[in-house]
Amino acid sequence: MKINIALAQFNTKLGVVRANLETHLSMIDQARQAGADLILFPELSLTGYALLDLAVETAIRPHQDDPVFNELLGASQEIDLMFGFVHEDRRHRFYIASAYLSGGKILHIHNKLYLPTYGMFDEGRFFAPGNSVRAFDTRFGRVGMLICEDFWHASLPYLLWMDGADILLFSSASPGRGLTDAPRLSSSEWVEHTNRAYAGLFTNFVAHANRVGYEDGLNFWGGSTIFDPNGHLVVCAPDFEPALTVAEIDLNQLHRTRARLPLLRDERATVVQRELERILGET
Amino acid sequence: MTDLTINAELTEKILTGFIHTELNRVGFQRALLGVSGGIDSAVSLYLSAKALGPENVLAIRMPYKTSPDHTLEDAQLMIDDLGVQSMTVEITPMVDPLIDRFEDMTKIRAGNIMARMRMIVLFDQSVAFNGLVMGSSNKTEILLGYSTIYGDSAAALQPIGDLYKTQVRQLARHLGVPELVVSKAPSADLWEGQTDEGELGFSYADVDQLLHLLVDQRYRPEACVEEGFDRDFVARVVRRVRQNHFKRVMPPIAKLSERTIGYDFLYLRDWGT
Numbered sequence: 011m012k013i014n015i016a017l018a019q020f021n022t023k024l025g026v027v028r029a030n031l032e033t034h035l036s037m038i039d040q041a042r043q044a045g046a047d048l049i050l051f052p053e054l055s056l057t058g059y060a061l062l063d064l065a066v067e068t069a070i071r072p073h074q075d076d077p078v079f080n081e082l083l084g085a086s087q088e089i090d091l092m093f094g095f096v097h098e099d100r101r102h103r104f105y106i107a108s109a110y111l112s113g114g115k116i117l118h119i120h121n122k123l124y125l126p127t128y129g130m131f132d133e134g135r136f137f138a139p140g141n142s143v144r145a146f147d148t149r150f151g152r153v154g155m156l157i158c159e160d161f162w163h164a165s166l167p168y169l170l171w172m173d174g175a176d177i178l179l180f181s182s183a184s185p186g187r188g189l190t191d192a193p194r195l196s197s198s199e200w201v202e203h204t205n206r207a208y209a210g211l212f213t214n215f216v217a218h219a220n221r222v223g224y225e226d227g228l229n230f231w232g233g234s235t236i237f238d239p240n241g242h243l244v245v246c247a248p249d250f251e252p253a254l255t256v257a258e259i260d261l262n263q264l265h266r267t268r269a270r271l272p273l274l275r276d277e278r279a280t281v282v283q284r285e286l287e288r289i290l291g292e293t
Numbered sequence: 294m295t296d297l298t299i300n301a302e303l304t305e306k307i308l309t310g311f312i313h314t315e316l317n318r319v320g321f322q323r324a325l326l327g328v329s330g331g332i333d334s335a336v337s338l339y340l341s342a343k344a345l346g347p348e349n350v351l352a353i354r355m356p357y358k359t360s361p362d363h364t365l366e367d368a369q370l371m372i373d374d375l376g377v378q379s380m381t382v383e384i385t386p387m388v389d390p391l392i393d394r395f396e397d398m399t400k401i402r403a404g405n406i407m408a409r410m411r412m413i414v415l416f417d418q419s420v421a422f423n424g425l426v427m428g429s430s431n432k433t434e435i436l437l438g439y440s441t442i443y444g445d446s447a448a449a450l451q452p453i454g455d456l457y458k459t460q461v462r463q464l465a466r467h468l469g470v471p472e473l474v475v476s477k478a479p480s481a482d483l484w485e486g487q488t489d490e491g492e493l494g495f496s497y498a499d500v501d502q503l504l505h506l507l508v509d510q511r512y513r514p515e516a517c518v519e520e521g522f523d524r525d526f527v528a529r530v531v532r533r534v535r536q537n538h539f540k541r542v543m544p545p546i547a548k549l550s551e552r553t554i555g556y557d558f559l560y561l562r563d564w565g566t
Binding site: 062190 | 296298300304557
């Protein structure tokens with residue numbers, strides 16, 4: 011089975027959900043016309059990233075009664091989509107979240123577990139951390155979603171792999187940093203290496219949507235990618251430029267790679283479980 | 294020695310995108326800046342012209358009567374090279390009455406008055422030109438506080454504020470800033486014969502190395518001494534960075550209410566754009 015994935019990178023309007031929704035709908039339309047089966051938007055694509063006090067002002071409920079969600083549910087009749095938003099739960103806790111919509115239904119909501127609160131980041135001040143990570147079934151097979159700092163912790167992609175995800179869908183609003191004499195920023199290099207490593211180590215597809223544009227002095231570097239189960243780069247969107255990048259992946263590659271390299275077959279999760287219980291029991 | 298070399302092409306890409314995006318999102322297409330003939334304002338000028346088009350950039354020369362002729366000539370050379378709009382506003386008749394008003398006037402005070410008068414000219418012209426004031430402060434001078442608060446530090450955007458002086462020099466060469474501007478001794482030209490390095494008492498080459506360890510690499514001062522930096526030099530720079538922090542932050546607001554600007558009323562400047 012071959013599917014086309016579209017990676018959307020654009021500059022959001024900070025805190026203006028309606029304007030960003032219009033951009034989503036327009037890019038969804040473009041992706042559909044380009045033959046995409048699935049479109050991936052970056053982290054907090056409906057709101058912008060450095061929200062601070064705007065976090066609570068831009069939060070929405072993931073439900074068809076919400077007018078923004080309702081429009082996106084409508085758009086998902088013809089193409090599957092993943093996007094980022096501020097999720098307000100029933101108890102009025104606020105999460106950085108990704109939604110996966112398909113056929114007019116919400117298939118999954120992922121709340122970001124790891125909220126960077128150090129250096130230039132202050133997410134833990136404004137958001138509640140998610141508490142679970144789950145793979146889920148789509149018409150393309152089983153997938154898992156993670157958001158930015160989530161995949162800087164190797165445990166979460168590992169858990170999704172164990173939970174059956176063959177396609178990892180990552181989203182980021184990664185501020186560019188680390189200027190040296192190299193042609194790319196250190197942050198770009200690091201994220202790309204990490205994604206390639208997960209693809210190779212898990213013999214999985216890894217698709218990553220990262221935004222572009224600026225917020226005050228922060229730049230976002232784009233460079234969205236897809237890696238295949240061999241760790242090969244399928245496609246790389248341009249750095250810093252808004253783009254809708256569509257690429258085909260061949261899901262039969264999972265069969266071919268895992269026939270050659272049975273890392274999943276040989277993985278001993280029970281050893282991980284037993285040793286973790288021992289380690290955590292000792293501390 | 295840490296290698297502070299930057300990829301100038303990537304730097305240009307990020308900074309021109311920054312200028313273009315951050316001006317446009319608040320409804321502006323034009324920028325203006327004071328051009329002294331020195332390297333920092335030269336780099337801001339070249340970046341602005343590349344980001345916005347030369348027709349959308351206004352370079353203002355603001356000499357004082359003691360400003361050396363070569364500063365005006367060097368500024369004109371760059372204005373002609375880029376084809377940006379330009380204007381000359383001599384500040385002597387505006388600042389001299391204030392300087393002459395006080396018998397105990399010092400060189401520092403006079404220098405601050407000149408820097409602040411240039412700020413007034415720029416912010417006045419920003420309305421006439423319908424543009425935003427582009428800053429020219431680099432990371433070295435911002436950290437050392439080597440600037441006049443509400444003077445040369447006043448701007449709408451600071452495109453080169455995260456580049457050390459030695460990196461600004463590298464970017465300048467890449468952008469095509471004339472070599473005589475790149476290689477001349479940095480000076481605020483606030484009085485005759487003034488040079489930055491003479492006034493600071495150390496070279497940019499040395500202090501950039503030290504600041505890189507202290508700030509970027511998070512070395513403790515003692516570890517910098519172990520790396521070979523002179524103990525007094527380290528102590529002097531650490532003190533300067535701390536004592537001048539007031540220039541880098543907004544004035545503190547005394548908190549009284551439940552929600553106070555700066556403490557728990559938090560938005561980026563780009564809010565809603």
